Amino acid sequence: MSPLDWTSRYLLALSRHDLSLLLVFVLGWLVLGVAGLIRPHRVGFVARILFPLGAVAGLGGALLSGIYLITGHAPEILILPLGLPDLPFHVRLDTLSAFFLLLLGIAGAGISTFAAGYFRSGEGTAPGLLCLQYHVFLASMALVILADDAYFFMVVWETMALSSYFLVTSQHRIPEIRHAGFLYLLMAHVGAICILLCFGVLQGGSWQFTFNAMRGATLTPFWASAAFLLALTGFGAKAGLVPLHVWLPEAHPAAPSPVSAMMSGIMLKTAIYGMLRIAFDLLHVRFWWWGVLMLALGLFSALFGAIFAAVQTDMKRLLAYSSIENIGIIFTGMGLAILFQACHLPLFAALALTAALIHSLNHSLFKSLLFLATGSVLHATNQRSLGKLGGLIRRMPWVATLALIGTLAIAGLPPLNGFVSEWLLLQSFLFTPQIPHAFLNMLIPLGAAVLALTAALAAYVMVKFYGVIFLGQHREPSLAHAHDADWLERIGLAWLAFGCIAIGVMPQIALRAAGAVTGTLLGQTVNLSSPYWSIAPISPGQASYSGLILLAGIVGVVGFTFALVRVVAHGRMRRTVPWDCGYPWQTSRMQDTAEGFGQPIRHMFGPFFRMERDLPSPSDIAPRYRVHIEDRLWRTIYLPIARGVQRLADAVGVLQGGRLAIYLLYSFLTLIALLVFVL
Amino acid sequence: MHPSHVIAELLKLLAASLLLISFAMLSRRRTQRLITLFAWQGSVLFISTLLVAYSAGLTELYYSAALTLLLKVIALPWILHRLIQRLGAQWDSETLVNIPTTMLVGLGLVIFAFGLAQPISRMATTITRNTIGIALAVIFLAFLMMITRRKAITQVIGFLAMENGLFFAATSATYGMPMVIELGIALDLLVGFFILGIFFFQIREQFDSLDLSNMEALKED
Numbered sequence: 001m002s003p004l005d006w007t008s009r010y011l012l013a014l015s016r017h018d019l020s021l022l023l024v025f026v027l028g029w030l031v032l033g034v035a036g037l038i039r040p041h042r043v044g045f046v047a048r049i050l051f052p053l054g055a056v057a058g059l060g061g062a063l064l065s066g067i068y069l070i071t072g073h074a075p076e077i078l079i080l081p082l083g084l085p086d087l088p089f090h091v092r093l094d095t096l097s098a099f100f101l102l103l104l105g106i107a108g109a110g111i112s113t114f115a116a117g118y119f120r121s122g123e124g125t126a127p128g129l130l131c132l133q134y135h136v137f138l139a140s141m142a143l144v145i146l147a148d149d150a151y152f153f154m155v156v157w158e159t160m161a162l163s164s165y166f167l168v169t170s171q172h173r174i175p176e177i178r179h180a181g182f183l184y185l186l187m188a189h190v191g192a193i194c195i196l197l198c199f200g201v202l203q204g205g206s207w208q209f210t211f212n213a214m215r216g217a218t219l220t221p222f223w224a225s226a227a228f229l230l231a232l233t234g235f236g237a238k239a240g241l242v243p244l245h246v247w248l249p250e251a252h253p254a255a256p257s258p259v260s261a262m263m264s265g266i267m268l269k270t271a272i273y274g275m276l277r278i279a280f281d282l283l284h285v286r287f288w289w290w291g292v293l294m295l296a297l298g299l300f301s302a303l304f305g306a307i308f309a310a311v312q313t314d315m316k317r318l319l320a321y322s323s324i325e326n327i328g329i330i331f332t333g334m335g336l337a338i339l340f341q342a343c344h345l346p347l348f349a350a351l352a353l354t355a356a357l358i359h360s361l362n363h364s365l366f367k368s369l370l371f372l373a374t375g376s377v378l379h380a381t382n383q384r385s386l387g388k389l390g391g392l393i394r395r396m397p398w399v400a401t402l403a404l405i406g407t408l409a410i411a412g413l414p415p416l417n418g419f420v421s422e423w424l425l426l427q428s429f430l431f432t433p434q435i436p437h438a439f440l441n442m443l444i445p446l447g448a449a450v451l452a453l454t455a456a457l458a459a460y461v462m463v464k465f466y467g468v469i470f471l472g473q474h475r476e477p478s479l480a481h482a483h484d485a486d487w488l489e490r491i492g493l494a495w496l497a498f499g500c501i502a503i504g505v506m507p508q509i510a511l512r513a514a515g516a517v518t519g520t521l522l523g524q525t526v527n528l529s530s531p532y533w534s535i536a537p538i539s540p541g542q543a544s545y546s547g548l549i550l551l552a553g554i555v556g557v558v559g560f561t562f563a564l565v566r567v568v569a570h571g572r573m574r575r576t577v578p579w580d581c582g583y584p585w586q587t588s589r590m591q592d593t594a595e596g597f598g599q600p601i602r603h604m605f606g607p608f609f610r611m612e613r614d615l616p617s618p619s620d621i622a623p624r625y626r627v628h629i630e631d632r633l634w635r636t637i638y639l640p641i642a643r644g645v646q647r648l649a650d651a652v653g654v655l656q657g658g659r660l661a662i663y664l665l666y667s668f669l670t671l672i673a674l675l676v677f678v679l
Numbered sequence: 680m681h682p683s684h685v686i687a688e689l690l691k692l693l694a695a696s697l698l699l700i701s702f703a704m705l706s707r708r709r710t711q712r713l714i715t716l717f718a719w720q721g722s723v724l725f726i727s728t729l730l731v732a733y734s735a736g737l738t739e740l741y742y743s744a745a746l747t748l749l750l751k752v753i754a755l756p757w758i759l760h761r762l763i764q765r766l767g768a769q770w771d772s773e774t775l776v777n778i779p780t781t782m783l784v785g786l787g788l789v790i791f792a793f794g795l796a797q798p799i800s801r802m803a804t805t806i807t808r809n810t811i812g813i814a815l816a817v818i819f820l821a822f823l824m825m826i827t828r829r830k831a832i833t834q835v836i837g838f839l840a841m842e843n844g845l846f847f848a849a850t851s852a853t854y855g856m857p858m859v860i861e862l863g864i865a866l867d868l869l870v871g872f873f874i875l876g877i878f879f880f881q882i883r884e885q886f887d888s889l890d891l892s893n894m895e896a897l898k899e900d
Contacts (some may be wrong), residue, residue, distance in 0.1 A: 110793065325867075652765065656893065657894055657895070658895040659891075659894075660834075660891045660894060661775055661826050661827070661891070662827075664822070664825050664826045665826050668822050668823070668826060671822075672791070675795055679794070679796060679798075
């Protein structure tokens, strides 16, 4: 027997116990978390031992889910000996959950490795406690993906929200962070209530809360739509879909960088997972207007996120708004998939869903990478404001190089992974004329235009992000002492950057993984028969993209030009000051700033913002320009609701007079009233 | 006359005295007197439970009668006496609502309780079924006492008297609750009583009095 046969047989034997093994990894995370409490203040023990072990568990989980996706057999179900007496916890592994576990494992491994080098003592919560919260967060996200009944799902969903709340508020002595944490918790609860109600509708009168029973329930169109809208609200609040996004730009910057990476890279994807689970698995019908609604919300979020990211001056807020943009793109893909599916075009539905899935995976890679890179920059410089950074490429070459890969990927440039998913999504927009609705046929091409605009704006945002932080000159003298990331942080960053390149160059891997999911959910896959380095989702004659050939082309052209310059031209290198427009002297403050770079966008999309500006007086010797940008939705939607709730609470508060006799009277009167009622 | 008839009549008499004691408690101002009345209520309860146990031939009820004697006639009144002596709270000053009004409200409550008990007693099969209304009335009157008194210690007596009413309702409607539940309630009562006892001292330390109206200051604006 050849070693290859042996390996494949061994893998197959292993894969029959995929679910139990995955649960062992999840349990491992929980054990690591509790182990953090043994020596909560020993950074060496917690960071150098527990976090790397967590990364290994993540890799193991990713490997197992990958094998499951390749071998692709029937779903595995287990009933855990946990839960309430008549309500045990069910877990289930199918291709959809395997795909998202793969995402969680890959991104989680990179983030945990980075975190091993990142967390240090003296920053808010003790490292051991942070380790517990971190691993509980990871484990609960994995269980959200594995849960197979509404009860278990809600339990782990809330565990996820709570553990991440504690992680966000790890520096709880800062009032802004407490405020951000409260807003996050509030939105998480509003979302959870909607999801709970959605499950209540989905059980369809059977009062069985396993997902299996929900798959079998038949709902009237009205109730199916109600369930869909509740799920869209609940999961939209978690994913940061506009207008439920307000917590996201507050909470992500408040958290420590590895946590921001995990929330943005992985947690938002659990909401995508939940939406897919309900829309494509639990609900048995799909109406075209669901897709249109989702598409519209997704496109609006994408554009909104990109525009707001362009005008941010805090690097983590910029990335948070960019997350809103990417979530919008993913929702656009899901909306198109529902629309195509409702119009009985399964192949195109598979294409759009593939785009959404791959974009989820891509976003978890490049956004985690960038958030982690901001963490390194933050530790090196103690600055978050773009206006005080600059020129770090010379001080932090490792972080700068790896972050460059991330920025290129998120900007959607080939041959990196961001291009693959955006290309797939634009491809699926090309097939919208086949939809048998004349009105939609006219409107949806506008959506494609919005998407293209968003992609361009995202590139603009990333030029700003990278240029202002890493290029140019130091804007503050203290930056001269900035140090590069340590080796564990570099490994974490490099792992994620490697993922970005791998999917970009060999897109077929991601396409196959997503194909397994669309095969189960829609019964249809895109064309998967291309070789590893290229994809041709519909047919090779229609459109194809080959990352490897493109990479070879880029390398060839660059190498050729370099050689040409070396050989034909002088070939010597000369360092000199660039042309300075004839000014007698230059300072770093003459460089383009984050505000300056975003100004055209601020000007063009003025109606989106509410701006407050401090203009320095002309005679000021050290002028500082400050602009504060606020979301209009906050004032038009959230503040009125908050005021209403406050008024209502005040009215109820009148009941609470503080007199014991009055309180007793309340219970007495209630008792009498109830007795009269039953009489 | 048949013995069971005698017992039934005796039980009615005991129930009536229970109600009477409840009214007496409502009208008393002295805390010391209130505790004596509470002990009387306990002993009436003890006798009635014994009678029911004898007529129904249930050994379990003998245990619960013994428990009543031990806890409500001897232990709690004794502890309460000690407590008010140490707190120096033999006198309950004024009530929130004046006593005649309280009595009138109490009358209304008794009528309401009887009206309420009618459908229940029609369903009950025990010889004591006519007394359910009285049991409910005892609960209501004890509750009323809790509402109208100011001092923390009378609230506790009201609370204990309410439990007496519940216990009487249980014996009269269904020959008592299962032993486990009864033991649980007895334990709850004891523990609750001790916690409240600790609270008295805390309250007094904080406000220099046991007057509950001081607690309004705790409310947050």
